[in-house]
Amino acid sequence: EDQVTQSPEALRLQEGESSSLNCSYTVSGLRGLFWYRQDPGKGPEFLFTLYSAGEEKEKERLKATLTKKESFLHITAPKPEDSATYLCAVQGSGGYQKVTFGTGTKLQVIP
Amino acid sequence: DAEITQSPRHKITETGRQVTLACHQTWNHNNMFWYRQDLGHGLRLIHYSYGVHDTNKGEVSDGYSVSRSNTEDLPLTLESAASSQTSVYFCASRDTEAGTVYFGPGTRLTVT
Numbered sequence: 001e002d003q004v005t006q007s008p009e010a011l012r013l014q015e016g017e018s019s020s021l022n023c024s025y026t027v028s029g030l031r032g033l034f035w036y037r038q039d040p041g042k043g044p045e046f047l048f049t050l051y052s053a054g055e056e057k058e059k060e061r062l063k064a065t066l067t068k069k070e071s072f073l074h075i076t077a078p079k080p081e082d083s084a085t086y087l088c089a090v091q092g093s094g095g096y097q098k099v100t101f102g103t104g105t106k107l108q109v110i111p
Numbered sequence: 112d113a114e115i116t117q118s119p120r121h122k123i124t125e126t127g128r129q130v131t132l133a134c135h136q137t138w139n140h141n142n143m144f145w146y147r148q149d150l151g152h153g154l155r156l157i158h159y160s161y162g163v164h165d166t167n168k169g170e171v172s173d174g175y176s177v178s179r180s181n182t183e184d185l186p187l188t189l190e191s192a193a194s195s196q197t198s199v200y201f202c203a204s205r206d207t208e209a210g211t212v213y214f215g216p217g218t219r220l221t222v223t
Contacts, residue, residue: 032210042216043201043216043217045214046212049211089153097144097156103151
């Protein structure tokens with residue numbers, strides 16, 4: 001059974017204080033690892049897809065990396081508007097219906 | 112701009128009633144999904160469809176059904192609502208070329 005564990009559950013940062021969110025996973029035949037951002041009362045918003053170990057992707061202050069066992073979402077010099085819950089998901093063998101989601105990391109960036 | 116919408120955004124119903132949640136997307140995506148989100152759980156797949164007249168059960172499908180009569184819509188029906196079905200429901204559609212999934216804004220359902 002595929003599993004995704006995100007840590008920490010919650011993270012409070014000062015504006016400008018860089019940090020990383022962790023997503024540990026076990027999956028049979030990784031087809032893709034996804035990061036989403038979810039604001040309160042809204043649906044998840046797609047950020048990145050990573051397909052193989054060593055791959056990295058960046059968007060503004062966010063950088064996602066992937067190893068064979070975990071992914072990190074690095075946040076550089078965060079701003080209050082980066083406050084959200086960040087979800088990680090993995091797709092194993094089979095179609096997209098095989099995607100397993102983690103429970104998320106709730107990030108709060110304080111001015 | 113293309114979008115995915117859900118209605119209603121909030122719904123309160125009584126145990127035993129039939130409830131239908133609507134989902135409409137304007138991207139013309141074949142792949143559509145319904146998830147529920149509960150505290151302490153990741154998003155869990157209820158049903159999914161890969162095209163018109165195609166429907167499949169997900170991880171937590173008991174008590175739910177879907178139908179796909181056109182590309183744009185995938186309504187989710189709770190046959191006889193139960194308190195355990197109180198949750199936030201998200202519809203999603205997937206661009207199979209780009210691999211990007213778009214989620215709707217969600218429906219908060221309370222079963223009393």
